[in-house]
Amino acid sequence: MKDNVESYVTEDGRTIGGLLMEMKSITLRFGGVVAIKDISFDIREGEIRAIIGPNGAGKSSMLNVISGFYRPQEGEVWFRGKPRPSMKPYQVARQGIARTFQNIALFEGMTVLDNVMTGRLTHMKAGLASQALWRGAAEREETENREKVEKIIDFLEIQAIRKTPVGRLPYGLKKRVELARALAAEPMLLLLDEPMAGMNVEEKEDMSRFILDVNDEFGTTIALIEHDMGVVMDLSDRVVVMDYGRKIGDGTPDEVRGNQDVIDAYLGVSHD
Amino acid sequence: MPDTTSNAADLASIPALLARNAHKFGASIAYREKEFGIWQSWTWIEVAEEVRATALGLLNLGAERGDHVAIIGRNRPAHYMAMVAAQMVGAVPVPLYQDAVAEEMAYVLDHCGARFVICGDQEQVDKVIEVQDEIHHIEHVIYNDKRGMRKYDHSHLNALGDIEAEGRASHQRFDDELNARIAELDYDSTCVMLYTSGTTGKPKGVVLSNRNIIETARSSAEFDNLGAGDEVLAYLPMAWVGDFIFSIGQAYWTGFCVNCPESAETMMTDLREIGPTYYFAPPRVFEAQLTNVMIRMEDAGRFKKRMFDYFMAHARKVGPALLDGKPVSALDRFKYWLGDVCVYGPLKNTLGFSRVRVGYTAGEAIGPEIFDFYRSLGINLKQLYGQTEASVFITIQPDGEVRSDTVGVPAPGVELRIADNGEVLYRSPGTFVEYYKNPESTASTKDAEGWVATGDAGFIEETSGHLRIIDRAKDVGKMADGSLFAPKYVENKLKFYPNVLEAVVFGAGRDMCTAFINIDLTAVGSWAERNNIAYASYQELAQHPQVYRTIQEHIEEVNRSVANDEMLSGCQIHRFLILHKELDADDGEMTRTRKVKRVVVADKFADLVGALYDRSGEIYTETEVTYEDGRKGQITATLKICDVAVMDVARKMAAE
CATH class of the missing domain: 3.30.300.30 (ANL, C-terminal domain)
Known part of the structure; x- marks a missing residue:
């Protein structure tokens, strides 16, 4: 574990910075159901942090806690060395956090371009009148935002579907469009909820490459949930393993792979 | 039309043509490429400057006369310019198929002994690095797209943009050397080396001289009246001789504009946006487009479908005749005009063929139905027959003599002969110099008098003088x-x-x-x-x-x-x-x-x-x-x- 160092450089030459987010003894309950039980871990700047675990382990809930959508009953979320107050979703977005969803949440009737443009919402400052009249600031902003969006379209290689309504796209591409929208917000922390679920091998490889490239080119910190162990182990710098709402492992992929609790949780354990 | 009377000795190389174009067509557009959703363009002056900067950069890296510079990537202005830059320093550009897997690439890179490899993106760089374990003569790998490249060991790896910048910075040191090298280029120096795909055996490196390329470009451009105002879409593999003739040879000779699509998948959209006036596609592209149209018409409403069927039937009847300038009755002309307003015009626009003045298909036989479909719409689609060894053109169909079952008459300057076994032989200014490092194959393909065996069996129709190809000679x-x-x-x-x-x-x-x-x-x-x-x-x-x-x-x-x-x-x-x-x-x-x-x-x-x-x-x-x-x-x-x-x-x- 590299808990105590300020920053370090990975084998492939990326710099991992200091602590970006800290989960401190988080407990989350829905009525009588305890979804997350006393979990602590941190996310460092510039790293790819995976959260894995069997079905119902509480991974998505954890992601919702990080994004500020759920408020834990106990424990605190620290952001850049300070406790984070409870926030509205738009405040979270302004803080530089963007996410994708397990069940794609795009505007099906809108084109890919328009969908990705919605990701720029927090960067649009022009007033209502200006927007309606399409003069001055609004027009200028649109041009700037479009430029940013086109860079992302180019980056994710979705030029061919720029003008296609999202509803007509296959699943794998929708996932990519969702990633594009999240990236359009120029987040410092990107939360990906099962970015590779339901994809075939080729699509998974493409998506993995995009995630690595995003991290590498934009320096975006990424926290992701994923079921495919092979993918997780290849992509991540550090992995948190959850089971039944508890944290049962935390460390580099190699450390996690050797952890007996993790092996038991995934392969099952005999009770005799 | 370019001034073809100017002294041929002055225009004996592609760099010389570039200098003329920068002087003559200066501010008109030489290249366009769609990037970030917008068509970016380069004028001839900008191209000349950028090519020169790249050439200086290559000198800076130690490029020597006769070096081979491999280029692997999709059709992009930067890649075309890099090829011309390589020619400027006296090196030989060798474009490779970008979809080749590493082991195929290894053979060609090894065979041509490339010291420099210019790659389009990370994917190609990875392949070259993989190959480098076996091939040790590759000294510098240069990449165009910087994406994903930051982590690589850059001791022998450079971004194309950096090479240019360094070239500009060091121009005082290398200007004289570069000018001398450009001046050395003549009609007999090698223009390009292209590897034939080869349906049998290993690929062979076809050496084409400036004479081959420029003479061919000149005569074929005159044949079809191509000029500075024409537009082409460059989307076929850069390693293929046709693309080299169209996007470099003819483009530099006539000064027309070469447009590069945003990506392979957006080609159809880009085609429509550009509306080329001169277009080339292998039969399968026309076939795919026709199949697409037909599938979409199956899903169209009943009224539209009936209108389409009615007017297409009429177009099949009189369209080709109209195109060939044969007599057609006034009523049929009127019906065709009506069809053009309702069906043909919009359809051509959707396909991106509204402005096509000259269209070619070659490489394989095209189905008569497909061929007639496009011709009946009023698209001047013609066939040509050629091969890498001939710098493309062997036979070509003149306007007004177009048929789906022949490949046309000998192209300007080409002599044609049928051997006793039925094999087609030709001799032309475009005939290749040699197969690189393969004198046996050169000797067996090209005889002492310069006749080249095509390997295809065919015959010349007595009535029309057109060539008809039956099959590969060895397959018959x-x-x-x-x-x-x-x-x-x-x-x-x-x-x-x-x-x-x-x-x-x-x-x-x-x-x-x-x-x-x-x-x-x-x-x-x-x-x-x-x-x-x-x-x-x-x-x-x-x-x-x-x-x-x-x-x-x-x-x-x-x-x-x-x-x-x-x-x-x-x-x-x-x-x-x-x-x-x-x-x-x-x-x-x-x-x-x-x-x-x-x-x-x-x-x-x-x-x-x-x-x-x-x-x-x-x-x-x-x-x-x-x-x-x-x-x-x-x-x-x-x-x-x-x-x-x-x-x-x-x-x-x-x-x-």
Whole structure:
């Protein structure tokens, strides 16, 4: 574990910075159901942090806690060395956090371009009148935002579907469009909820490459949930393993792979 | 039109043409490329400056005269400019197929001894690095797209942009040297080296001189009146000779604009946005577009569909005649005009052909229906016949003499001769210099008088003087009973059906002909959708009984048409099967230009060929497939084999 160092450089030459987010003894309950039980871990700047675990382990809930959508009953979320107050979703977005969803949440009737443009919402400052009249600031902003969006379209290689309504796209591409929208917000922390679920091998490889490239080119910190162990182990710098709402492992992929609790949780354990 | 009277000695190289263009066409657009959703453009002056900067950068890296500079990437202005920059320093550009897997690339890179490799993006760099373990003469790898490249060891790796910047910075040191090297280029210096895809054996490096390229570009541009105002879309592989002639040779000779699509997938949209005036595509592209139109018309409303059918029928009747300037009645002209307003115009616009003045297809035979479809719309689509060794042009169809079954008359400056065995021979200013490091092959292809054997069997029609190609000379054979066997002839007839993507016919030395069929997933898939036929995979769809029945009907039709030809009536297909996978270049079954490698297919699927001849009704088979990244996999299938009705030739002839 590299808990105590300020920053370090990975084998492939990326710099991992200091602590970006800290989960401190988080407990989350829905009525009588305890979804997350006393979990602590941190996310460092510039790293790819995976959260894995069997079905119902509480991974998505954890992601919702990080994004500020759920408020834990106990424990605190620290952001850049300070406790984070409870926030509205738009405040979270302004803080530089963007996410994708397990069940794609795009505007099906809108084109890919328009969908990705919605990701720029927090960067649009022009007033209502200006927007309606399409003069001055609004027009200028649109041009700037479009430029940013086109860079992302180019980056994710979705030029061919720029003008296609999202509803007509296959699943794998929708996932990519969702990633594009999240990236359009120029987040410092990107939360990906099962970015590779339901994809075939080729699509998974493409998506993995995009995630690595995003991290590498934009320096975006990424926290992701994923079921495919092979993918997780290849992509991540550090992995948190959850089971039944508890944290049962935390460390580099190699450390996690050797952890007996993790092996038991995934392969099952005999009770005799 | 460019000033063709100017002293040829001044325009003896591509860099010399570039200097002339920068002077003469200065502010007009030389290249366009769609990037970030917008068409970015370069004027001739900007191109000249950028090419020079890259050339200085190459000198800075120590490029020597005669070095080979490999270029691997999709069609982008930067890559074209890099080729010209390589020529400037006296090096030889060698464009490679970007979809080649590492081991294919290894052979070519090793053979040409490249010291410099210019890669389009990370994917190509990875392949070159993989190859570098075996090939040690690659000194510098240069990449264009910076994405994903930050982590690489840059000791021998440079961004193209950085090379240019360094070139600009060091211009005082290298200006004189560069000027001297440009001045050294003459008509006989090598312009480019292109590797032929080769349906047999290893690829051969075809050395083409400035004379070959510039003479060919000049005469072909004059033939079709190409000029500075024309627009082309560069989307075919840069390693293919046609692209080099169109996007470098003719573009630099006439000063027309070369447009590069945003990506391979956006090609159709980009085509429509640019609306080229001069367009080239292999038959399969026209075929795919037609299939697409037909599929979409199937889904159109009844009124639109009827209007389309009505006017298309009229267009088929009078369209080609109008295009050839033959007399057409006033009423028919009016109906055609009406059709143009309602159907042809919008359709051409959708396809991106509104402005096409000259269109060419070549490489394979094109189906008469497909050919006539485009011509009836008023698109001046013509055929040409050529090969890398001829700097493309051997024969070409003049305006007004266009037919789907010939490939035209000898191109300007080309002499044509048919050998005793039926093989087509030619001699022209475009005839290649030699095969690189392969004097035996050079000698066996090009004789002392400069005649080159094409390897194709054909004949010259006495009435029109047009050349007709029958088949590859070595593929034309005899069946067991001595009758003529021309597989390509039958395959082409089969491939004209939208449902058939590829066909491979066997029969040399056998007592009957049989065939492998590859279905076209777009066409058959759409048919399945309309008929509520569910399928999970290509394989499952291919083996569907109704698909078999449809293909069987197609083959029976082909048999009837083949039976009409006395010479080739023995080539009727008796049995066939539908393959469980698409023939693919990655598996070595096709060349990179998508021509079937007959021998490889027969060898690889020997068990299937056996089953075609041993009367069995089905066969179980296992096939190894290669994925795009070079990994291997296995697919298994049980294939049905189907008998086809054959026309009784003897009786038919007796009846006539």
